Amino acid sequence: MPTFQLSLISPEKLLFEEQVDEVDLPGAEGDLGVLSGHAAIVTALRPGIVVANAGAVRETFIVLGGIAEFSNESLTILAEFAAHVDEFDVAELETRIAETEEGLAGMSVGEELDQAVARLDHYKSIQTSLAQATAF
Secondary structure, eight states, X not given: OOOEEEEEEOSSOEEEEEEESEEEEEETTEEEEEXXXXXXXXXXXXXXXXXXXXXXXXXXXXXXXXXXXXXXXXXXXXXXXXXXXXXXXXXXXXXXXXXXXXXXXXXOSSHHHHHHHHHHHHHHHHHHHHHHHHTO
């Protein structure tokens, strides 16, 4: 299977940079998969899970937003926050969920409330995915 370069960058550091076969991303408009030969694309990322496959090796990362660009057989992910799933602080995610839930009560109906509810749903989706992954 043809490969392409993946670079996953958080504000703190370069987390991952290797040749991969496939990457699954949490796009703002829905999940998407990238393979070698994919059309050039730029997409916003929502909070979620990035999965990179290279042969039999699978690397999983948590991102809490950012952008991804694929062009010239290279995928660059610039994440607002990113961590390898093994290094992700679940307690921090639970704190973000609680803070977001508390903040909802004080918001008036409108776009800001809609965005907060969507962010909360994404956080809870990550929490559920992590719980299911550790159940095995």
